[in-house]
Amino acid sequence: GAGVSQSPSNKVTEKGKDVELRCDPISGHTALYWYRQSLGQGLEFLIYFQGNSAPDKSGLPSDRFSAERTGGSVSTLTIQRTQQEDSAVYLCASSTPARGGEGSYNEQFFGPGTRLTVL
């Protein structure tokens, strides 16, 4: 079956422009995560969606970053007024609802990522 897909795969933009990154999770996966991997650094959490709501936005680095999810499916990560330090690979992951209820979990499946370069 289809995995997590992300678009675009590569995005080059000029400093100060806005960008939108898209994530299509695996069908039926209600949990969706955005992560960022800067050059030479490890992965860092940005935001988590359960359905259309985002109970944890604590990883968003500034108010220039926002994300939404509609229909419990596609998610868009928007970066306004991009800066050079925003250059990174942005990864999306999704997981199925866990049967154990609140606090339980399932394996996360990662998309291929969007490589963002801000000139």
Place this chain on the structure above:
Amino acid sequence: KNEVEQSPQNLTAQEGEFITINCSYSVGISALHWLQQHPGGGIVSLFMLSSGKKKHGRLIATINIQEKHSSLHITASHPRDSAVYICAVRYMETSGSRLTFGEGTQLTVNP
């Protein structure tokens, strides 16, 4: 200081060698993941475990909850195993299921 520590940071091995990558963390977790990232950047989940040991092919993952430590073993290593291996944990006190990642271990297996 990263809350998830991996060692070694870099590892070079000869084909056929037994490989061990270690991961330690500081507070209680509900789950630990081992991930593989190939040079193209794609991430594949190898294991998710909360206790004991799991095996898949030549890969074995173990976790000791009391010692807050996990190991990933690769038996009969092969050049195609060359990748970055990442340990990630889900802390008990964290809402949702966000992961906290180690810095990764770059493994190179030479033929």
